[in-house]
Amino acid sequence: MHFGVDYYPEHWPEERWSKDVKLMKEANFTVVRLAEFAWTKMEPSENHYDFSWLDTIIDMLGQANIKTILCTPTATPPKWLMDKHPEIYQEDEYNNIRGYGSRRHYCFNSSIYQDYTKKIVSKMAKRYHDNPYVITWQLDNEFGCHNTVKCYCDDCHKEFISYLENKYESIEQLNSELGMDFWSQTYYSFDSLIIPKHTACDYKQGDMYAHNPGLWLEYCRFSSQSVDNYAKLQIDTLKSNGVKVPITHNFMSRFYDIDYYKHAKLYDFITWDCYPNIIHGPFDSIEEVSYHHDKMRGYKNQPFWIMEMCSAQGGWNFMGRTPNPAQIRLWDYQAVAHGANGIVHFRWRTCLFGTEQYWHGVLDHDGVPRDRYKIIKKTCQEFMELEDIIDNTEVLSEVCIVRSFDNVWAHDYQWHSPSFDYNQILSSIHVALTNMHINCDVVDLSVDLNKYKLIILPAYNITNESEVKKIQEYVKNGGCVVLTFRSGNRDEYNKINGLTLPGYFREMAGIDVINYDALGQEQIKIKGITGDTTATLWADIIDPKESEVLASYDSEFYKNTPCITKNIFGEGSVYYVGCHVTTPIYEKILKTVISDLSIIQHVVTPVDGVETIYRRSDNQEATFVLNHNDFPITITLSKPKNIKIHLEAYDVTVVY
Ligand code: GAL
Secondary structure (H helix, E strand, C coil): CEEEEECCHHHCCHHHHHHHHHHHHHCCCCEEEECCCCHHHHCCECCECCCHHHHHHHHHHHHCCCEEEEECCCCCCCHHHHHHCHHHCEECCCCCEECCCCCCCCCCCCHHHHHHHHHHHHHHHHHHCCCCCEEEEECCCCCCCCCCCCCCCHHHHHHHHHHHHHHCCCHHHHHHHHCCCHHHCCCCCHHHCCCCCCCCCCHHHCCCCCCCHHHHHHHHHHHHHHHHHHHHHHHHHHHHCCCCCCEECEEECCCCCCCHHHHHCCCCCCEEEECECCCCCCCECHHHHHHHHHHHHHHHCCCEEEEEEECCCCCCCCCCCCCCHHHHHHHHHHHHHCCEEEEEEECCECCCCCCCCCCCCCECCCCCCCHHHHHHHHHHHHHHHCHHHHHHCEECCCEEEECCHHHHHHHHHCCCCCCCCHHHHHHHHHHHHHHCCCCCEEECCCCCHHHCCEEEECCCCECCHHHHHHHHHHHHCCCEEEEECCCCCECCCCCECCCCECHHHHHHHCCEEEEEEEEEEEEEEEEECCCCEEEEEEEEEEECCCCEEEEEECCCCCCCCEEEEEEEECCEEEEEECEECCHHHHHHHHHHHHCCCCCCCCECCCCCCEEEEEEECCCCEEEEEEECCCCCEEEEECCCCCEEEEECCCCEEEEC
């Protein structure tokens, strides 16, 4: 287990460094991350390098037994470079340059930028590949931050055409697979293909998204692959210049433009940047953070790190709420419970200048260690004592939620019904499982399904025959699957497959969806295993055929027709949920589903706001108990032993 901070020595006078290192050492930190935005400090003008400051600080830290995660600095190309080669800038869909003044102002497909990348990365690799204090490399910083995956410049247009040329045998095949007959969009050659930017139907002026859904999906795949290629170029450069230590990158919870399942394969391990919703704005509630941790574990099905862990109030133009210091410890434990074996706090000291003056670090602007430093130091100490459990046990999940980026992208482009949000649907089902104290993996379909007792495929719309066969085999052999509305009706080209719904899943679900109702935010009545309650967003109107009806609509013209069914298929069972419900109602549905699956629940009676994560190795068991409430609680565990636990507000314990 590693523990440390993101450190920006280049922002502080050298005379301060020894004090910083001393404080870090006293806190028992084992790592710092350095240099992800420091290109100009390393190469102030073209071909004039200065690594002396970096040599000094890596050495000072190393002497104090604190290792370095060294970053390639490509998230912030210097001004001298952008002035010399303005063609590196990204272009938006209106042909505007996304200019200088913040960060990430480069196009992944710019061959000029790729050359400059190779140059700075090989220079760093040559210098530091055998430095014993450098234990990991991080590429760049948060690929995709600020919506920078999609670019519309000429380089991207050219590369997009060659991506399509490699994938489709002929322009005729492309026209036919993607359905270009619609609106006379037939292309007469690969060169005539567009990159899908603004059209006469301009959504920014209140119109709809109008591009061909298949071409749009290809563009999403292409842009994601462009990031893979760029990352690969950096990895190859590091390795060919002698780097042998692990290479990673910091992912983000709410970035959906990169297929992280594919992208994660490039790295030895992955990390992510965790900022719970103390920031005003679209950040994650604490339950969602749990979901994101499980997603991150699922990208490689192995432990991960937090490369930036929130340490305090944050914000750019304004600040968010100040966390109770106990919450900082709680969030660290939450990450570790879900599979993190490294935590790096963002950032060491709050900066006096620049965009992030309000984004507070472990130390305040004045550099004085106060409560946050003390609680982080204490947490680090506790993790050292728990090292055996953290390193040797793993999260044991008998349930998984399956997702895919094709579905993320396709649902995001055509969201079926107002307020339909694929990520939100998955997250609300995950929260239901958290509330039921059931561990859950979040994975793609490449995993071995047989290790799960229950597989949940919410809105799994784009799929293909081989995926469906894999799921069918799993069920036939005794597995249990929950499917929902909007599943199985699109092919990999984002065309509707024309099958009776639920399309590819019709046989195993044992039902016909004969009509549907896009409810938006309107509520309709339902009854059955859900109790008398309401559904929203979507209503599939179902002919249950031979399957068992578990709940029905209780209003609308389809009153008394089924909304939830169960079908026996081979040795296993398939549940179909035709409408969207709130998290407590998903809990009720899942309670029925798991009733004969003997799935491990780690508590005797759930308590609101208390999270438990059960971990196991061959000879050890441990349950992390986290009280997210601002008041004390008592809870009785059933795993690893029957024991009553009392926890103060925001307190945690590990039972083993
Ligand atoms: C992260 C980013 C950091 C810093 C932080 C706070 O997304 O990686 O560099 O900007 O947010 O804004």
